[in-house]
Amino acid sequence: MSDWFRQAANGCITLTLHIQPGAKKSEFAGLHGDALKIRLAAPPVDGKANEALIRFIADALGLAKSAVHLKSGQTSRRKVLEILGTSTTTIAGLADR
Template sequence: MSEWFKQAADGRLTLTLHIQPGAKKTEFAGLHGDALKIRLAAPPVDGKANEALIRFVADQLGLAKSAVNLKSGQTSRRKVLEVIGATAEAVARFAQAE
């Protein structure tokens, strides 16, 4: 299992992400140390980047936005998301999506 995500006994996944807001388009950008880098087209203003991140991850996993929660990093580039209802295999494909 990769360092940037972990699966708890109850099936919840924790994702460690490095976010680059204000990019040309929203996309996965490979690994950045022990985190998965995601470029977001949304600006880092008034929580817009956080909303875009949650929507992007939920869409990529085919989940409702309510299944993805921002656990930490509200104002930081380094964020931790909690995902409910996704498989570790589906999340692992993110790193190959570049």
């Protein structure tokens, strides 16, 4: 299993992400150390980047936004998300997009 995601006993998957807000477009950008790097078009102002991140991940996985929860990193580039309702195989594929 990769360093940037883990599955808990309750089925929840935790993602470690490195976010680059204010990019030209929202996209996956490969690995950044032990985190998956994501470029977000949203600015890091008033929680807009966090909201865009949740929407971006939910859309990429075909999940409702309510299935994606920002666990930590509200004001940091390094964020930890918890996701319900998907598999580790699907999550692993995000790094290849």
